[in-house]
Amino acid sequence: MLGLKTDWVLEPEPRDYALADYEGCQAKWCPGCGDHSVLNAVQRLCRDERLPPEQTVFVSGIGCSSRFPHYMKTYGFHGLHGRALPVASGIRARRPDLNIFVATGDGDCCSIGTAHWIHALRYNMKMVVMMFDNNIYGLTKKQTSPTTRRGRRTNTHPDGAFLSPMNPITVSLGVPNASFIAQTVDWNPPHLYATLREAFHHPGFAFVRVMQRCPHFTGDNFELFQTDPSKILLMTHPDGVPVDDALIRTFTTRVEHDPADRMNAFNHAMREDVLPIGLFYRDEEAEHYDSYTREGLDTTPAEKVEAMDKLLDLYCV
Amino acid sequence: MNHIVSPVTAKIQKDAVTLLDEHIVEIVSDSGEGAQTAGQIFGQASAMMGNGVWTVEIIPAEIEPPSRSVPGASGNRIRVGARALHNAGDKADVVIGFNEQVLYSRIDQGAFKKGTHIFLENKWENDPREDVRNTYNEALTDLRERGYKVTGVPMEACCLEYVRDARRGKNIWVLGLLCRLYNRDKDLMRKMITRRFQAKGEKVLNSNLQLFESGFSWARSNLTQTWRIPPRRDDRPHVVMNGNQALAMGCMAAGMEICSMYPITPATSVSHYLAANFKKVGGFVHQAEDEIAAIGFAIGASYAGKTAVTITSGPGLALKTEFIGLAVMAEVPLVIVDVQRGGPSTGLPTKVEQSDLLAVLHGSPGDAPKIVLAPSTIEECFHFMITARRLAEEFRGPVFVLSDANLATGVQPFPRPRLSEDQLSPPIDQSDWDPDVAPYNWDSESGLSRRPIPGQRGGAYVLTGLGHDRHSKVVYESGTNQKTIAMRSKKLAALQRTLKPPTIFGDDTGDLLVVGWGSTRGAVEEAVTRLRKQGRKISSVNLQFLSPLQPGLTEMFRRFKKVMTIEINYSDKKDDPAFAGARRPAQLAMLLRARTLIDIDFWSRVPGSPLQPGILVDVLKHRMDEMRGATC
Secondary structure (H helix, E strand, C coil): CCCCCHHHCCCCCCCCCCHHHHECCCCCCCCCCCHHHHHHHHHHHHHHCCCCHHHEEEEECCCCHHHHHHHECCEEEECCCCCHHHHHHHHHHHCCCCEEEEEEEHHHHHHHCHHHHHHHHHHCCCEEEEEEECCEECCCCCEECCCCCCCCCCCCCCCCCCCCCCCHHHHHHCCCCCCEEEEEECCCHHHHHHHHHHHHHCCCEEEEEEECCCCCCCCCCCHHHHHCHHHEEEEECCCCCCCCHHHHHHCCCEEECCCCCHHHHHHHHCCCCCEEEEEEEECCCCCCCHHHHCCCCCCCHHHHHHHHHHHHHHCEC | CCCCCCHHHHCCCCCEEEECCEEEEEEEECCCCCHHHHHHHHHHHHHHCCCEEEEEEECCCCCCCCCCCHHHCEEEEEEEECCCCCCCCCCCCEEEECCHHHHHHHHHCCCCCCCCEEEEECHHHHCCCHHHHHHHHHHHHHHHHCCCEEEEECHHHHHCCCCCCHHHCHHHHHHHHHHHHCCCCHHHHHHHHHHHHHHHCHHHHHHHHHHHHHHHHHHHHHCCEEEECCCCCCCCCEEEEEHHHHHHHHHHHCCCCEEEECCCCCCHHHHHHHHHHHHHHCCEEEECCCHHHHHHHHHHHHHCCCCEEEEECHHHHHHHHHHHHHHHHCCCCEEEEEEECECCCCCECCCCCCCCHHHHHHCCCCCCCCEEECCCCHHHHHHHHHHHHHHHHHCCCEEEEEEEHHHHHCEEEEECCCCCHHHCCCCCCCCCCCCCCCCCCCCCCCCCCCCCCCCCCCCCCEEECCCECCCCCECCCCCHHHHHHHHHHHHHHHHHHHCCCCCEECCCCEEEEEEEEHHHHHHHHHHHHHHHHCCCCEEEEEECEEECECCCHHHHHHCEEEEEEEECCCCCCCCCHHHCCCCCCCHHHHHHHHHHCCCCEEEECCCCCCCCHHHHHHHHHHHHHHHHHHHC
16 A cells, blocks of 8 residues: 655646536436536535545435436445444545535434434534435335425325324434534525635534425425425524525515524524525534544554563553 | 362371463452452463463452452453463353352363362351351352362451451462462562552552452461473563554554554453554544444545544444445455354343354345454454455555453463564555546456555545545446446455465365364364364364455365354254254354355354364364264
């Protein structure tokens, strides 16, 4: 194996990137699927932030949206159902140099992977987590997910889902040390892009719930919000997701929400009459687990052997 | 041979020292009375004096079970010898009991024999509670009827001269008694007590040293006959540690950067030693939210080029299964340590078993070939970690190290390992990757390939658990799975070609070959040695590689009239008619029968304790007599 070369690689001039530098395989999502629009936003973000593809990793679980890494031309890890976050945390542990994005769905994150989601929020390791929420299991064909609204008919609950859905935002807000919780919609590219950009620049674990259309199984899900944008509550604040005039014109129902105000964030998140979008909560002072996991990265082989020799001395007879 | 005499006669007898080849000492108390500390110090001091030593812990499942209860027995068995020892031996020669009830747990385990000396705390005969006095007196009669030589010892009375709570002092008092009884180096033991207690302040240290002296003087005045076990001849520097400490040291010596774990008995203490020391070598212990996350985190770290280990036991192994399959499928290097305990399910958390072999080999859905190693000594626990790390990287996949609860808590001296920088994992490669080289550029002969690591320009690929081609592209075409699984299987074949046949203990032909794996090696070899001394044509072999198996086994087995395995897992008994025609074999036997087509016999039990060589001698003798009967 060759040594670590990055230290002496000279880049004569910064590389410039085009969208094509991030375009992987042809996306195989259904026509009209909201995932396409997130993919576009992310590829634009990568280009605009000049992220070297080799320094960027997309990690996912299993599900429609978890195909995401295949459609990027960066490093990717398409792993197990529900387990994207432990893998992403492990990658982050000793690689502060990489840009890490996670693609996960409502089944992947809020059902089979719930334990990891809660704990990853608490670890607060630097990564962008995009939770694609279409309120249904798509890949396995229309089963009830934790965010499926009560009464929706699915293949596992043909008479309608029994229970009220889980609210991933209030759950996230309840986790100590959570540091960035936002919500956006796939059908408004400017807000989607602005939200992901804020998430990318957040120093810790940025959790973004993307309300995502699934024309195949839950086509009616977000229809109301698309046809009547006043049903969307645009949260604005100088510390929140930046909004331009066009957004202000589109979303007439607005509220000024300070993302430092956690209790008020709960109030907005629990509203059922409108769909809030924007930044619920941000805390840049929260502790970062990765600041501990990366300790000792610079230990030299000679130092390691010397330290171990001393340890062995303690066991000597 | 009765060296234990009454205090009255002691005064008129001259001190006598008897030389011994070996002795087994047990210290058994209620949990929390410190018998384990005493046992550890006694074992370490003996090792420092040059003796062969094997120590095992006697552990109850609960932290503080009710006092004076049979299942509450806690303590240590220390086997001390004039030669190197590799197992916990047969029946105890000397037992120190803090109460009579805990002794019954050991009797139940078959730990004592006729003539075992029991030094028993005698405060119970004057206990204010009538039922306690009665049970004590009944037990005293019973123990003597069983043929044990019981001596009442006023531990409590002596200790109360120095401490208010004798429960916190008896262990060190007992150490004084043992120091005298076995003529241990008194200054050395005082030094070790000092090392153990100096952090707790001068007052605590001084009272412990006083307790030690008190126990020593009591023994000097009351026990005239003492023993000495001469040191063995080995001038190399040695270290003394248990198997879990050796695994932890091995992790560091192998250059691991991440140990990702979830607490589970009896594996957890590996991460305790790492947590205390890993920082010194720049490593980090991640205590994950569950077993699944623990291996996922390790796989993530490894994918990103950092060497990682995850450590678990049976129930945790079950939870990790899906990720293990992913590591095989996507060829992620990873070392997985399984410190086996009794199963199935929660089973016997603190007790030894070798029941995970088939689960490790075949526990993943789909075909998931992986490398499996089994250390058989404490020393191997250390060295196998370095081998495992190298194999994981070279063969690009998960490597199992199968330890067990016997090795985990067994303490043994072994030659101090030589550390070197080339045992450490190499720094991660961040040089440019040739874009024409696929991320799974399988060599058609060996199935081997090099992997790109994030950060390498030109190497970007998407790792996937889906069926994929050499470019890591998802494929569903017929025939792809056949080809790609064959590539992963070829890696095992390639590794096997580099291995040597295992070394036979004894002659390489004969009547019976005993095959074992893991921690049973010491007991098996001791039993074989005893039988060979009786003229039996018996040999044994210990398999360090269980996947792939070392080459040459079939030929080796054919040179013996009969081959059988000895294991600590469940198999149906040979002579029980209930199993007639449907007898389920022991796990290694099942594997070897399938791989060699030889009718391999087996004897295995799940007693929750290490196998005693004496019991194996009886078993093997019986099987050999049956053979003779058959050929006559």
